[in-house]
Amino acid sequence: MATKSSFVDVDADSHFPLQNLPYGVFRIPNCAEGPRPGVAIGGLVLDLSVVASHGLFDGPILTNSDCFQQNYHDKHIGGLDEYNDEVIIDADDEPTLRDNSSLREKALLPMNSVEMVLPIVIGDYTDFYSSFYHAKNCGLMFRPENPIHPNWFQLPIAYHGRASSVVISGSDIIRPKGQSHPVGNSPPHFGPTQKLDFELEMAAVVGPGNEPGKPVDVNEAENHIFGLVLMNDWSGTTISPWIVTLEALEEFACDAPNQDPRPLPYLTEKKSKNYDISLEVAIKPAGEEQSSVVTRSNLKHLYWTLSQQLAHHTINGCNLRPGDLLGTGTISGPVPESLGCLLELTLNGQKPISLNNNSTRKFLEDGDEVVFTGFCKLILNQIAGKWLQDWVWEVFREGGSSSTLKKQHILSSSLS
Amino acid sequence: MATKSSFVDVDADSHFPLQNLPYGVFRIPNCAEGPRPGVAIGGLVLDLSVVASHGLFDGPILTNSDCFQQNYHDKHIGGLDEYNDEVIIDADDEPTLRDNSSLREKALLPMNSVEMVLPIVIGDYTDFYSSFYHAKNCGLMFRPENPIHPNWFQLPIAYHGRASSVVISGSDIIRPKGQSHPVGNSPPHFGPTQKLDFELEMAAVVGPGNEPGKPVDVNEAENHIFGLVLMNDWSGTTISPWIVTLEALEEFACDAPNQDPRPLPYLTEKKSKNYDISLEVAIKPAGEEQSSVVTRSNLKHLYWTLSQQLAHHTINGCNLRPGDLLGTGTISGPVPESLGCLLELTLNGQKPISLNNNSTRKFLEDGDEVVFTGFCKLILNQIAGKWLQDWVWEVFREGGSSSTLKKQHILSSSLS
Numbered sequence: 001m002a003t004k005s006s007f008v009d010v011d012a013d014s015h016f017p018l019q020n021l022p023y024g025v026f027r028i029p030n031c032a033e034g035p036r037p038g039v040a041i042g043g044l045v046l047d048l049s050v051v052a053s054h055g056l057f058d059g060p061i062l063t064n065s066d067c068f069q070q071n072y073h074d075k076h077i078g079g080l081d082e083y084n085d086e087v088i089i090d091a092d093d094e095p096t097l098r099d100n101s102s103l104r105e106k107a108l109l110p111m112n113s114v115e116m117v118l119p120i121v122i123g124d125y126t127d128f129y130s131s132f133y134h135a136k137n138c139g140l141m142f143r144p145e146n147p148i149h150p151n152w153f154q155l156p157i158a159y160h161g162r163a164s165s166v167v168i169s170g171s172d173i174i175r176p177k178g179q180s181h182p183v184g185n186s187p188p189h190f191g192p193t194q195k196l197d198f199e200l201e202m203a204a205v206v207g208p209g210n211e212p213g214k215p216v217d218v219n220e221a222e223n224h225i226f227g228l229v230l231m232n233d234w235s236g237t238t239i240s241p242w243i244v245t246l247e248a249l250e251e252f253a254c255d256a257p258n259q260d261p262r263p264l265p266y267l268t269e270k271k272s273k274n275y276d277i278s279l280e281v282a283i284k285p286a287g288e289e290q291s292s293v294v295t296r297s298n299l300k301h302l303y304w305t306l307s308q309q310l311a312h313h314t315i316n317g318c319n320l321r322p323g324d325l326l327g328t329g330t331i332s333g334p335v336p337e338s339l340g341c342l343l344e345l346t347l348n349g350q351k352p353i354s355l356n357n358n359s360t361r362k363f364l365e366d367g368d369e370v371v372f373t374g375f376c377k378l379i380l381n382q383i384a385g386k387w388l389q390d391w392v393w394e395v396f397r398e399g400g401s402s403s404t405l406k407k408q409h410i411l412s413s414s415l416s
Numbered sequence: 417m418a419t420k421s422s423f424v425d426v427d428a429d430s431h432f433p434l435q436n437l438p439y440g441v442f443r444i445p446n447c448a449e450g451p452r453p454g455v456a457i458g459g460l461v462l463d464l465s466v467v468a469s470h471g472l473f474d475g476p477i478l479t480n481s482d483c484f485q486q487n488y489h490d491k492h493i494g495g496l497d498e499y500n501d502e503v504i505i506d507a508d509d510e511p512t513l514r515d516n517s518s519l520r521e522k523a524l525l526p527m528n529s530v531e532m533v534l535p536i537v538i539g540d541y542t543d544f545y546s547s548f549y550h551a552k553n554c555g556l557m558f559r560p561e562n563p564i565h566p567n568w569f570q571l572p573i574a575y576h577g578r579a580s581s582v583v584i585s586g587s588d589i590i591r592p593k594g595q596s597h598p599v600g601n602s603p604p605h606f607g608p609t610q611k612l613d614f615e616l617e618m619a620a621v622v623g624p625g626n627e628p629g630k631p632v633d634v635n636e637a638e639n640h641i642f643g644l645v646l647m648n649d650w651s652g653t654t655i656s657p658w659i660v661t662l663e664a665l666e667e668f669a670c671d672a673p674n675q676d677p678r679p680l681p682y683l684t685e686k687k688s689k690n691y692d693i694s695l696e697v698a699i700k701p702a703g704e705e706q707s708s709v710v711t712r713s714n715l716k717h718l719y720w721t722l723s724q725q726l727a728h729h730t731i732n733g734c735n736l737r738p739g740d741l742l743g744t745g746t747i748s749g750p751v752p753e754s755l756g757c758l759l760e761l762t763l764n765g766q767k768p769i770s771l772n773n774n775s776t777r778k779f780l781e782d783g784d785e786v787v788f789t790g791f792c793k794l795i796l797n798q799i800a801g802k803w804l805q806d807w808v809w810e811v812f813r814e815g816g817s818s819s820t821l822k823k824q825h826i827l828s829s830s831l832s
Contacts, residue, residue, distance in 0.1 A: 124580050154604050155595055160576035164540050164735050165628060174629035176732040179571055179680065188570050190680050212581060212652060213590035235733065236628060264595065264606050316592040317651065319580050 010042030022242035078322030116241030120323035127327035130304040134332040156304035200340035218311035286367025426458030438658035494738030532657030536739035543743035546720035550748035572720035616756035634727035702783025
């Protein structure tokens with residue numbers, strides 16, 4: 001992989017180097033103009049509506065397209081693969097932007113001056129249950145005699161989630177209320193949930209959809225995924241604002257786990273791959289400066305791949321649309337420090353975990369802020385032709401302890 | 417209730433008399449103009465975009481609103497109740513339309529010249545399970561030792577359905593494929609479903625929504641329902657094109673069944689009501705002229721009311737949006753002739769039913785057309801002050817045997 005350069009300065013430790021140009025939708029606070037699509041480059045956001053309206057896209061698809069004059073990316077990502085190939089920010093290719101300082105000032109905005117909003121209209125949100133470790137741990141707690149049904153190994157199980165309550169990172173979440181189990185012969189109890197949890201997930205954002213009755217072949221499924229976001233599936237599903245494309249993640253592809261029994265032909269991939277994305281969850285109690293990392297997992301632990309999830313979703317004839325969200329389910333790893341939710345980490349509240357401020361948690365408390373971070377590190381030595389730790393960059397990261405990055409937190413929540 | 421009159425001629429046996437002015441979205445086949453909102457009046461469709469653009473709406477809300485210049489009703493129905501009060505078609509109130517023959521020709525189109533499309537953008541589709549008879553019958557088949565869990569009587573159970581595959585009446589449906597149970601130690605079988613069924617349902621179309629974390633009071637829930645459609649929940653959920661407003665149905669309100677145990681306070685209504693809407697399902701085999709009515713049920717058989725469904729949906733803080741669809745679940749009645757799906761009617765295929773053409777059905781066969789019909793009949797004698805059968809009108813009807821009404825069928829399906 002060649003090192004890329006540009007007239008845009010990118011800090012060496014930026015989450016968004018030139019190898020990772022993720023897509024989002026932003027607006028400028030207190031500005032009459034509505035939300036518009038952008039691309040993150042280092043600490044800047046490139047306003048794609050400005051680039052498009054100045055005629056800087058000259059490829060056959062984007063020249064006359066209004067896909068960047070929308071409030072969402074759905075029209076953009078529903079198109080052909082070529083859409084992305086035409087969106088390349090490069091000093092050599094784009095002298096107009098490089099040399100026109102007033103245009104550059106209009107098109108490239110400091111990231112801390114904008115507010116991120118939901119990047120897509122989510123037509124449907126589906127949540128899978130694809131981590132073997134998570135399924136096993138939950139099964140052992142609630143059905144110890146039969147923790148995982150044999151059916152789990154035959155297909156990627158999913159449920160339909162609620163699209164209306166998917167919100168952008170930083171949105172406050174309100175503790176849900178409802179009925180809970182009756183005690184003895186008493187009627188069920190009504191009140192706020194006592195076991196509010198986070199669930200460490202990622203989600204695929206569907207690019208081009210499929211027609212009803214026309215399933216997507218598992219070996220073509222990747223072409224229907226535009227990119228990935230971090231996702232917390234709690235109450236009011238929260239996603240990260242920047243969609244990292246599969247192209248940017250390709251460097252971090254890795255073999256998926258061996259599947260036994262072998263899945264049916266419609267789920268059998270020529271090459272079955274996961275992505276090596278490190279994932280962390282931290283909890284920051286109300287009023288505290290420091291957050292405590294409570295778990296470290298990795299997307300590569302998924303048993304069912306993203307391609308298998310998408311192929312299975314469509315095999316019955318179900319149609320997907322651009323902007324649909326396919327959650328992975330809670331991503332737990334094999335060791336106790338890599339479990340993806342408090343239910344698992346605390347054994348359903350039996351073993352509280354300790355935070356830096358000496359408080360403990362069985363489940364989330366009012367005012368807790370939950371921060372998800374995802375990142376990839378590529379370690380290579382191009383000269384020697386070997387993979388050695390002499391050059392590191394991060395392609396995917398949301399969250400951090402800096403308050404200026406608050407809007408990138410997967411969750412800045414106030415539980416009330 | 418006064419008899420209404422208008423300059424628009426309405427046949428005495430029309431499904432859409434002046435007492436029932438339902439909302440839909442239509443387009444003219446082979447016409448460049450896009451879909452637009454309309455109201456059915458007898459055999460005509462009133463183009464609301466034409467009425468609005470000619471300034472005939474002079475109420476405070478609609479005068480400058482673009483809600484009828486949309487392809488969907490969501491913007492219209494998300495507004496206040498007053499929206500509807502301003503949309504009244506009456507000869508005395510609207511002389512412009514009555515006296516301007518060229519405008520009338522442009523605004524009032526023969527129903528058989530237009531094509532109906534989905535009237536709403538369905539953000540989320542939820543399906544309840546609110547018929548006691550349906551729950552009991554299904555439970556007896558699959559869990560005879562425990563047909564209905566006590567929890568069923570504590571809250572209206574629901575699942576989240578798929579919004580992308582909700583289609584308008586008349587859309588072809590493709591038989592879904594998937595995995596079925598393994599036999600002994602063999603792997604699961606893959607292929608088309610052998611038990612394709614219809615499910616006789618209605619669905620509430622949400623009008624004004626609610627904010628996340630702000631539940632709707634059960635006694636206010638009615639104000640969040642714009643109207644009802646017929647719904648077949650099979651593969652590719654099918655809805656009828658005309659949304660009949662709750663106002664039109666108010667004449668047919670009736671007491672809901674007594675609930676024991678008494679539900680929790682958030683589900684307790686000051687006045688608990690259902691609607692007396694007769695429902696029929698007919699099957700028309702491929703190539704046959706005649707359809708066979710296979711069941712007759714009624715919305716009034718629901719145990720959980722529409723208001724309770726909506727209130728329960730929001731009690732955990734979930735937000736509803738205009739155009740959301742809340743299905744009732746299969747509506748079965750107390751007698752064998754009133755069961756709402758073939759699973760119940762044929763006892764899971766054990767007792768095939770006979771059709772007019774001497775064929776039988778365990779489940780649906782390729783090429784079958786399924787026709788749902790819903791109607792209300794009001795029987796009253798205003799002079800005597802008693803309810804007697806001397807004046808009948810139908811406020812709600814979809815379907816029929818006439819081929820010109822094909823687009824109003826809840827389903828004209830080709831199963832392939």
